[in-house]
Amino acid sequence: MTQPLRLIHLEGNPADAELIDSTLRNAGIPCQTKRVHTREDFLAALRQGGFSLILADTTVPDFDGAAALDLARALHPDVPFLFVSGMQGEEFAVDMMQRGATDYISKQRLGRLVPSVRRTLRELDERLERKRAEDALRMSEKQLRQAQKMEAVGRLAGGLAHDFNNLLTVIMGHSQVLLDELSVGSPIRAKIEEMQKAGERAANLIRQLMAFSRKQPMEPNVLPLNSVIGNVEGMLRRLIGEDIQLVIRPDPHNGHVKADPGQLEQVLMNLVVNARDAMPNGGLLAIETSQVELARTPMHHLHPLPLGHYVKLTVTDTGCGMNTDVLGHLFEPFFTTKEAHKGTGLGLSTVFGIVTTCGGGIDVWSQVGHGTTFDLYFPRATPQATATSTDSPQAQPRQGSEIILLVEDDNGVRDLVRRELLKTGYQVIEAKNGVEACLTATQQNYHVDLLLTDVVMPGMNGRELAEHLAVIKPNLRVLFMSGYLDDISVNSGMDPHRTTFLQKPFTPDLLLRTVRALLDSSASGTGPAHVQTSPPNHTSRTARAS
Incomplete structure (x- = not known):
């Protein structure tokens, strides 16, 4: 009608x-x-x-x-x-x-x-139809500009991650070496441990930037939400300062969620920083967990959810609150009400991206002068059965004698890795890039048991180097390492028994365990490669193109 x-x-x-x-x-x-x-x-x-x-x-x-x-x-x-x-x-x-x-x-x-x-x-x-079309066009143009901005940030973030992860590999690696050499009662041990913790926090910052640009690879686990809060409680208290009272009310029967634990920690830190900045004169910050069954979508929901059972994380502050206009733009990347030098506009957009990636949603209530409440809903997950294990510390990586071709264009990383491999008994041939490594391996006909290579290098990247050497050394095992998080799938399509990936930054212990595990693996029943009868001297050889 x-x-x-x-x-x-x-x-x-x-x-x-x-x-x-x-x-x-x-x-x-x-x-x-x-x-x-x-x-x-x-x-x-x-x-x-x-x-x-x-x-x-x-x-x-x-x-x-x-x-x-x-x-x-x-x-x-x-x-x-x-x-x-x-x-x-x-x-x-x-x-x-x-x-x-x-x-x-x-x-x-x-x-x-x-x-x-x-x-x-x-x-x-x-006229109205034309206006709707013009509005839709403006929205599309805005989304395109936003996508281009996000792509630019993603490229910048990837480059920063590569450079910072190389630096952190050297910093965290050498600090671990110092800790291994110091006695338990050494007066400088605590200082070096703080140095290592600072490196770990820096690595977390890189992961946060990657999460925003959607370049951070997810490693979801089924875990209790309460344990994540407990892991970062100390950091959160230091983050908010003495003027803000932090109250944590975990539901003892709170369920499990399937999420990347590092990204859940980022969600908590971003929400807490947002609350802290809303209470410059102090106040109360409450973090609560609970189990809920959604029979209907919450009234203020920004991301509609299927009905069902959820684990809810609630973060409430008594800060300045927000008006409806601010709420409408709250999760837009680069939107911020803070001064230019105090806010990037990335924090809450990162929270939104992580929560929705987990299949969850966010509900926000806020009123000017009466504070803000964030309700985060995560689908409840079934806990996974875990095998019993002893609490004894892991044994030191087993000594080796195999020949490793080390290819890394960062001098600091290459020096650290070479010394740790030599210290563990391996024989090392090193090259600064893929072209040098390829020439050395083919012209001098070195026997190589394992190729340990960076991925992004000038001239020839790590994947191209591995494919080239596989033609003349079909049993060669390959360990890729990279500070670029996009490179995590670099070994896709290659023999999984002979290739693996190590994300920078890594500790010497993790490096040596990964090398040993890859060398000990078997591929197609051939077993590990054998050491040649006349190996090069048990010293590092720097490859040079002839």
């Missing part, structure tokens, strides 16, 4: 008003008319809104059509305004059209009314 046309009719003569109304109805245009005949009633109808057309006589008691047109154009400039009046002369009609009237129809020629109304409504529909 066609919706009736809602219109305002300014007309002082009831008979004329009825005639005009019946003319429209008889033409098949159902109308819901609000007739007014005074300035006050006309102004009240304009302010009430909800109409699509205005019809007006040029003269009513104590009011005139020209003044009515000015009021209508001031309050509703896009609503069509048709004069339906007695003869006022062509000059008057032209003047009204120039001031914004849509048409001028004489009461003596009402036959023009229906075609004019239909044409006016058709033009209005076209």
